[in-house]
Amino acid sequence: MNIQEDHILVVDDDPEIRHLLKTYLEKNGLRVTTAAEGSGMWKALDQARIDLIVLDLMLPGADGMELCRTLRVHSRIPVIMLTARGDEMDRILGLEMGADDYLAKPFSARELLARIKVVLRRTREMPGDPLADAPExxxxxxxxxxxxxxxxxxxxxxxxxxxxxxxxxxxxxxxxxxxxxxxxxxxxxxxxxxxxxxxxxxxxxxxxxxxxxxxxxxxxxxxxxxxxxxxxxxxxxxxxx
Structure with a gap:
């Protein structure tokens, strides 16, 4: 996987978290766009190809759950959901809405980078025969x-x-x-x-x-x-x- 080509969209209403993640992920070879709420997320998706979304659960207006559910109607872009709450019910709800992974705050940027790599690899290495003659x-x-x-x-x-x-x-x-x-x-x-x-x-x-x-x-x-x-x-x- 060539992570230098991967474009990550970070959606979080905390400007410090957006700045921290953008700086760290870009230092590790990723292209990063940030947004503070849902409207910014949809604008970013319209303007460029996004490979993965890091989506905060608690956002002004439409929250992360609603945004993820709406996204899944027309897109399979992988989503890692962030939340200040880490109980099992939140993880299940995140999965129900279509999230691919879940990370509770506080978290380390290093752990998020590792999760991003894993989710991107899972997305690209679908199960089944990878040969060209595999059934379409x-x-x-x-x-x-x-x-x-x-x-x-x-x-x-x-x-x-x-x-x-x-x-x-x-x-x-x-x-x-x-x-x-x-x-x-x-x-x-x-x-x-x-x-x-x-x-x-x-x-x-x-x-x-x-x-x-x-x-x-x-x-x-x-x-x-x-x-x-x-x-x-x-x-x-x-x-x-």
């Missing part, structure tokens, strides 16, 4: 996942937005159809040794995928819970190039 499309139960564009298309032709973690998890399930995978196996196949604060949140991601697919959580037809094992994609999967 995976079709299942009327749905289609395009592994090149990473778009999920519904049976009626509607493109359904996915976060990076949602895409990775769905891709793993589709490449292991009708096979029960444990939570640890799913974690390893989606995040590998770089698993972060969401190590035990596979259940949350499964819930999100079920909602994306219109799969009833109480009686799921596509992503089934295998008691004592984990989860299973109950569908035939057809691959095309």
């Amino acid at each position: 499309k995976l079709a299942f139960s009327g749905w289609t996942l395009n592994t090149r564009t990473q778009h999920l298309t519904s049976p009626v032709g509607v493109v359904v937005p996915l976060s990076n973690l949602e895409y990775q998890l769905l891709h793993v399930l589709l490449t292991h159809p009708n096979r029960a995978l444990t939570r640890d196996q799913l974690l390893d196949l989606t995040q590998g040794k770089d698993s972060g604060p969401f190590d035990r949140s596979i259940d949350v991601l499964i819930g999100r995928l079920r909602r994306r697919l219109g799969d009833d959580a109480k009686q799921p037809e596509l992503i089934k819970t295998v008691r004592g094992r984990g989860y299973l994609l109950a569908s035939k999967v057809l691959s095309t190039h």
